[in-house]
Amino acid sequence: MDQFEKTSKVIYRAISASGLTKFYGSNRAVDGIDFSVLRGETFGFLGPNGAGKSTTMRMIACRTPPTAGELLVEGINVRDGGRRIRSMIGVVPQENNLDPDLSVRQNLLIYSRYYQMNRMEAASRSDELLRFVGLINRAGSRIEELSGGMKRRLMIARALLHNPGILVLDEPTTGLDPHVRQEIWQRLEELRSRGGVTILLSTHYMEEAEKLCERLIVMDRGKILASGKPSELIRESVSSYALEVRDADSIPLLPLTPGVSGTKRNGAHFYFADSPETLAPLAKEFDEKRPLIRPSNLEDVFLQLVDGGEDDCEAI
Ligand SMILES: Nc1ncnc2c1ncn2[C@@H]1O[C@H](COP(=O)(O)OP(=O)(O)OP(=O)(O)O)[C@@H](O)[C@H]1O
Ligand SMILES: [Mg+2]
Structure with missing residues (x-):
């Protein structure tokens, strides 16, 4: 690795994966993939069901360890930097995991405790985010009273609570009506235009990938079939x-x-x-x-x- 490579890896790359591999038992879910994501970039993961998108994103978010290969997040190795990495990443998993016993606002407040936010800070940040995702009027609602699109928006608000530099969104808009999907796109564009946030996004909607992602990879059976800008791939x-x-x-x-x-x-x-x-x-x-x-x-x-x-x- 020359000096430029070394420098660019540390300074410009939010994510750097080489030979990244994940086995579940004998099932090779991710098969020795190499890719990098630049800081501030919106980067897409495309691929059919079972391609390995969620597994890759879960390794980045330190939710599951790689079996082999190297994975650096902001230059930190996921093998020994899980705690630091989790503090800089906001995650929206593929399945909603909101607490059904708590209200919308309480779901955010409880989460803020993981990040050691004080009460005042947590309350004002929660309301700011509920306004951002258009749920301030539902702050007192129970989770089961929310529609699918509202739950997804709340998941996004929760992921943003600690002002993460990296946002990992696993199919943020699946199953949502086109109107809500476009609203979520709008919010993501706003985050992006404010600058700084690196967004990793998986989707089955090609229009979404084309519109939002600066670069993307297409995966199938754990491997990368193609990578690049949407226009280049086309x-x-x-x-x-x-x-x-x-x-x-x-x-x-x-x-x-x-x-x-x-x-x-x-x-x-x-x-x-x-x-x-x-x-x-x-x-x-x-x-x-x-x-x-x-x-x-x-x-x-x-x-x-x-x-x-x-x-x-x-x-x-
Ligand atoms: N927790 C797990 N335990 C065992 N096998 C798993 C687990 N999670 C995923 N797999 C397997 O790993 C492979 C990749 O799954 P993954 O969820 O990463 O795919 P995906 O690209 O996200 O698919 P989808 O579009 O359906 O969400 C599949 O063969 C899947 O069955
Ligand atoms: Mg998935």
Whole structure:
């Protein structure tokens, strides 16, 4: 490691993982992955169910130890710095774990005791956060009276209680209606624009990843399949434009023209090219199927990487 590497690792990297591995019994949940997250960055974990996203995030948050490899959080090794690391990380786990016997506000106040906040500080910080997530009017409600979206917002407030420099959000918006999801995005954007907070986020919503994450990794079966900025991944994995034809299972993929690649998946045809004009003649062939030419997106990349196509072709 040269001096620059050494310096950048210490100063700029919030997270640095190399050969990170986790076994549950004989199940290799995370399989020797390398990645780093820069300070202040919003970094995404994508991948199908069981890919190893939560396990990776739980290792970062010192909720479960790695089996092998190195994992540094703000330069501190998770193996011996758990207490210090936990004090600088706010975590929203995949499953809500609010205390059902306490009110909304009490859930925050109880948590503040872990961080040795005094009463006054805890009370004012709790109310500030309840206002931030739009729950101040529900401060006295019982947890069971909250909707799923309200519980999720309370989890986010709880994770922010001690002003953490790193926020780990495991599927913060799963199951929420689009309105609440956008509200949560808005809050995360605000945190980001205030600066300083490094956000790690897993999601199954490609739109969310594309909108929020500066860089991301796509995982499957414990390994990293691809990493980079959403726009780079789109450019590298599929061309800029897609022609999508639904309900075309019985039709074979069309012969491809130069610069066009194609794949058939779940009864639909997808053709990719660098310009809409290149795709237009193919679209004509499917007139009655209401073909759609659109910019390629992260979902195209994800499906390409994770399933591969059933019937992939590329024109030379
Ligand atoms: N506490 C545990 N004990 C045993 N095996 C586990 C445990 N947690 C996860 N696993 C296993 O580890 C693998 C990775 O699971 P993980 O929860 O990290 O996936 P994920 O990418 O978060 O999936 P999802 O999108 O469904 O949340 C799976 O095979 C899972 O069965
Ligand atoms: Mg998970």
